[in-house]
Amino acid sequence: MTSRYEVHEHDVLIIGAGGAGLRAAIEALSQGVRVGIVCKSLLGKAHTVMAEGGIAAAMANVDTSDDWRAHFRDTMRGGKFLNNWRMAQLHAQEAPERVRELEQWGALFDRTEDGNILQRAFGGHTFKRLCHVGDRTGLEMIRTLQDRGVHLGIDVYMECTITRLLKDGNRVAGAFGYWREQGRFVVFRAKSVVICTGGIGKAWKITSNSWEYTGDGMALAYEAGADLMDMEFVQFHPTGMVWPPGVQGILVTEAVRGEGGILRNKNGERFMERYDPKKLELSTRDVVARSIYTEVRENRGTEHGGAYLDISHKPADYVKRKLPSMYHQFLELADVDITREPMEVGPTCHYMMGGIRVDAETAQTSIPGLFAAGEAAVGLHGANRLGGNSLSDLLVFGRRAGLAAAEHARGTETPTIDYSHIDESVQQMLAPFERLDGEGPYAIHSDLQTTMQGLVGIFRCEEDLRRALSEIETLKERAARVHVEGSRLFNPGWHLVWDLHSMLTIAEAVTRSALARRESRGAHSRIDYPALDDAWGKKHNVVVRNAGTMTLVEAPVLEMPDDLKQLLAEDSGAK
Amino acid sequence: MAEVPFAEATLQIFRGNREDGKTVDYRVPLVPGMVVLDALHWVQSHQAPDLAVRWNCKAGKCGSCSAEVNGRPRLTCKTRMDSLPLDQPITIFPMKAFPVIKDLVTDVSWNFSVNRKIPPFQPRAGVVWKMDQRDVDRVQEFRKCIECFLCQNVCHVLRDHGKQEQFGGPRFFVRTASLEMHPLDGVSRAHVLKEELGIGLCNITKCCTEVCPEDIHITDNAIIPLKERVVDEFYDPLLRLVRKIRSAKKI
Ligand SMILES: Cc1cc2nc3c(=O)[nH]c(=O)nc-3n(C[C@H](O)[C@H](O)[C@H](O)COP(=O)(O)OP(=O)(O)OC[C@H]3O[C@@H](n4cnc5c(N)ncnc54)[C@H](O)[C@@H]3O)c2cc1C
Ligand code: SF4
Ligand code: SF4
Ligand code: FES
Numbered sequence A: 001m002t003s004r005y006e007v008h009e010h011d012v013l014i015i016g017a018g019g020a021g022l023r024a025a026i027e028a029l030s031q032g033v034r035v036g037i038v039c040k041s042l043l044g045k046a047h048t049v050m051a052e053g054g055i056a057a058a059m060a061n062v063d064t065s066d067d068w069r070a071h072f073r074d075t076m077r078g079g080k081f082l083n084n085w086r087m088a089q090l091h092a093q094e095a096p097e098r099v100r101e102l103e104q105w106g107a108l109f110d111r112t113e114d115g116n117i118l119q120r121a122f123g124g125h126t127f128k129r130l131c132h133v134g135d136r137t138g139l140e141m142i143r144t145l146q147d148r149g150v151h152l153g154i155d156v157y158m159e160c161t162i163t164r165l166l167k168d169g170n171r172v173a174g175a176f177g178y179w180r181e182q183g184r185f186v187v188f189r190a191k192s193v194v195i196c197t198g199g200i201g202k203a204w205k206i207t208s209n210s211w212e213y214t215g216d217g218m219a220l221a222y223e224a225g226a227d228l229m230d231m232e233f234v235q236f237h238p239t240g241m242v243w244p245p246g247v248q249g250i251l252v253t254e255a256v257r258g259e260g261g262i263l264r265n266k267n268g269e270r271f272m273e274r275y276d277p278k279k280l281e282l283s284t285r286d287v288v289a290r291s292i293y294t295e296v297r298e299n300r301g302t303e304h305g306g307a308y309l310d311i312s313h314k315p316a317d318y319v320k321r322k323l324p325s326m327y328h329q330f331l332e333l334a335d336v337d338i339t340r341e342p343m344e345v346g347p348t349c350h351y352m353m354g355g356i357r358v359d360a361e362t363a364q365t366s367i368p369g370l371f372a373a374g375e376a377a378v379g380l381h382g383a384n385r386l387g388g389n390s391l392s393d394l395l396v397f398g399r400r401a402g403l404a405a406a407e408h409a410r411g412t413e414t415p416t417i418d419y420s421h422i423d424e425s426v427q428q429m430l431a432p433f434e435r436l437d438g439e440g441p442y443a444i445h446s447d448l449q450t451t452m453q454g455l456v457g458i459f460r461c462e463e464d465l466r467r468a469l470s471e472i473e474t475l476k477e478r479a480a481r482v483h484v485e486g487s488r489l490f491n492p493g494w495h496l497v498w499d500l501h502s503m504l505t506i507a508e509a510v511t512r513s514a515l516a517r518r519e520s521r522g523a524h525s526r527i528d529y530p531a532l533d534d535a536w537g538k539k540h541n542v543v544v545r546n547a548g549t550m551t552l553v554e555a556p557v558l559e560m561p562d563d564l565k566q567l568l569a570e571d572s573g574a575k
Numbered sequence B: 001m002a003e004v005p006f007a008e009a010t011l012q013i014f015r016g017n018r019e020d021g022k023t024v025d026y027r028v029p030l031v032p033g034m035v036v037l038d039a040l041h042w043v044q045s046h047q048a049p050d051l052a053v054r055w056n057c058k059a060g061k062c063g064s065c066s067a068e069v070n071g072r073p074r075l076t077c078k079t080r081m082d083s084l085p086l087d088q089p090i091t092i093f094p095m096k097a098f099p100v101i102k103d104l105v106t107d108v109s110w111n112f113s114v115n116r117k118i119p120p121f122q123p124r125a126g127v128v129w130k131m132d133q134r135d136v137d138r139v140q141e142f143r144k145c146i147e148c149f150l151c152q153n154v155c156h157v158l159r160d161h162g163k164q165e166q167f168g169g170p171r172f173f174v175r176t177a178s179l180e181m182h183p184l185d186g187v188s189r190a191h192v193l194k195e196e197l198g199i200g201l202c203n204i205t206k207c208c209t210e211v212c213p214e215d216i217h218i219t220d221n222a223i224i225p226l227k228e229r230v231v232d233e234f235y236d237p238l239l240r241l242v243r244k245i246r247s248a249k250k251i
Helices: A019-030 A068-078 A085-104 A137-152 A216-224 A285-297 A316-322 A324-334 A389-410 A419-434 A441-455 A462-480 A492-516 A562-569 B036-046 B109-115 B133-143 B150-154 B170-180 B190-196 B207-211 B218-235 B237-250
Strands: A006-015 A035-038 A155-157 A160-168 A171-179 A185-195 A234-241 A262-264 A307-310 A343-352 A370-372 A539-546 A549-556 B008-016 B021-029 B066-069 B072-075 B090-093 B100-102
Touching: A006 A019, A006 A155, A006 A171, A006 A389, A019 A035, A019 A137, A019 A185, A019 A389, A035 A185, A068 A085, A068 A562, A085 A137, A085 A389, A137 A389, A137 B109, A137 B133, A160 A185, A160 A216, A160 A419, A160 A492, A171 A419, A185 A216, A185 A389, A185 A419, A216 A370, A216 A492, A216 A539, A234 A285, A234 A324, A262 A285, A285 A307, A285 A343, A316 A324, A324 A343, A370 A389, A419 A492, A441 A462, A441 A492, A441 B036, A462 A492, A492 A539, A492 A549, B008 B036, B008 B100, B021 B036, B036 B090, B066 B150, B072 B150, B072 B207, B109 B170, B133 B170, B133 B218, B150 B170, B150 B207, B170 B190, B170 B218, B190 B218, B207 B218
Parallel strands: A006 A035, A006 A185, A035 A155, A185 A370, B008 B090
Antiparallel strands: A160 A171, A171 A185, A234 A343, A262 A307, A307 A343, A539 A549, B008 B021, B066 B072, B066 B090
16 A cells, blocks of 8 residues: 555554563564564663662562462552452462563573572562662663564664554554654554553653653553553652752662661651551552651651651662662762762652553453553552562563464454544644644643642642642643644654643543542542542542543452452461 | 852753754753753753753663763763853763764664674573572673763764774673673674674773763773683684683583
């Protein structure tokens, strides 16, 4: 077929080249189908590269009593039982094999005395479970996957943003987007599409996330008619940098606490003794984040509105070896030597538990041929994710998505693309250049961040959430009139326009879901409904597009088989 | 944190594309702890919405934000404004060794094509997956590389002599070292190093090591040992045999 657009054909198109996307690509490729992978940044720069602390997998190299059952139990408990039990089970069972596979592809983890993969403690994990490489685990993981993928022969489309999914009737037909560099439009025709686009942290002001985290994949799926679920569950990591202003939000890895770091308030009190006397600093993230926030609100915070995190009681050599990038980060960006003095830390928007609703076994969405995995998908983490469970999630469900996408592609005819949809998208993309007045996108983005930070943060209430909704409405109107200067050649202002569209859509989904859930569970804390509510423990909020408007429906939490229920009732066997 | 003695700084930024360009001055208000990338973002959101800059992590972990600040190749997210002389304009140019796309964004795609030439990790037959931390430590140094390509940018073989066709550059010697010295790897890349990556063209000036933000001892720990391997493999077959036997014993 001839077309006015650049067209690429694949059996499987993967959107996103982080851990999930690359793992999916490797698996699909090994099934002998043609695979393309698209990403907004250069290859190897996705969020996964920033992951620090480790990959959770019950390998039992350090604590020999660990096994998948314990990992399953910890994950479900951490997620306040809102998790998809089947995903939590598959994840716990398959993670060790996925880590071993990484090692066989060349990844080099830190070692135990007897030469196995070393594992460290992390919040909410009963046993030492996180396989790691100092504090740059993500870098090791993405390089390993990237090189494997490239040598197997994936076609990589770097610095290319997808702005619309294409459909042929009910099923997926490909995707439409633009090259960031030249601003040219491009069409991908594919029998299966896998969304691995990560999270939405850039909608908040204080965040550990990069510019890429604008919720694109969730917005693409939602607009194509797929379900989003559990969108109220946004993880605020307890420890981001708080000073100086320029570094606010940059992550301080949980590995600092895993290696023995202690939290104190300005009076020198080890305040976690009050909030979770058993687990202390290694409590789950929702608990630690709320505790720090509460200390600050009650005037026991540090000079710059945080808490002290101290690792200086450990030998300096050890700190530099186990936490090298934290050492450099504080020394270079904050003039703090963490081997001698405490860090100042506070909560930062970090991870999206909610996302695109998928089938546990195949990662398929409600749209035939459309799959999702990684942070963009929902299910494994429930109301709160445990540290280290994301990297393992990427491997386990990235692989499953790649496999199922390849199988789906083999059993389907090549879809047809409706070019009128593409013409429509092109017009939409070019409109901001044509408007002569209207404001630029940066101020709208900044106002959205202020709204989400102030009104849809760690503690929420009905009044704030309603205000947030009305502000999002105003921001949407402003965004509809946005104007862009310059040409289509590598123009970040223009790029932000579409990112902003996704952020506004997803911010609305988060806010609506948060408003609906009248209880506090995991990462979702309502000041006006501070307790767990059993009725809410049995249902999810699902966000769907209904005749063009965002609609919320409830869906029941999947019933667990009895043997797993039994498992959860058992004691964890912790020391 | 040191007080900032100036309220504002002037950034002199290269604005242009492959065909032509010029520098443009922008005044930026300073805040404590500000890095050059923050200043660029301020310019973007207040004065030049189409200013092209690459970045991701803003924490020195992804290697996206490389540029030449006051003539020195740096990560802009790790360069503090208060470390620069603020009484004069701060110049910010794209990396010189790569073709400009727009403003500070360059075409680094050549690097990705070099990487494809390097044979991937392949475990020795019948290997047992156990490793000693000491053996791992040596290789982990190379695996810290964040692909900022600053070393490629300063290497005179690429920057001044434009030998991209014959020479892989320091980043890919580091990459090769990370595979060659992997305790369980079973492939020799000596031929690739010599013929395709042109390691012989490196004359050990150490400019690459000086700019590496990850403090990788590129020249001493990667390039020189690799050069030795090439010499052994091509010119000293006996020594090669001895090494083979030794490394086989190691497992
Ligand atoms: C600082 C930090 C530290 C962390 N540490 C840990 C840790 O120690 N352990 C752990 O388990 N988890 C950790 N996490 C979480 C974990 O890193 C992420 O959840 C995970 O890497 C997400 O992987 P992903 O594959 O889903 O997406 P990503 O790695 O974020 O990749 C998303 C990809 O999608 C692409 N993309 C997005 N939108 C589009 C579009 N419209 N068109 C085309 N491409 C698009 C992007 O370019 C990118 O390639 C950390 C997170 C952060 C921020
Ligand atoms: S040491 Fe070799 S690779 Fe490094 S800059 Fe000098 S010539 Fe280039
Ligand atoms: S070796 Fe150092 S300078 Fe070169 S690309 Fe890697 S991190 Fe950058
Ligand atoms: S933005 Fe990642 S290294 Fe500078």
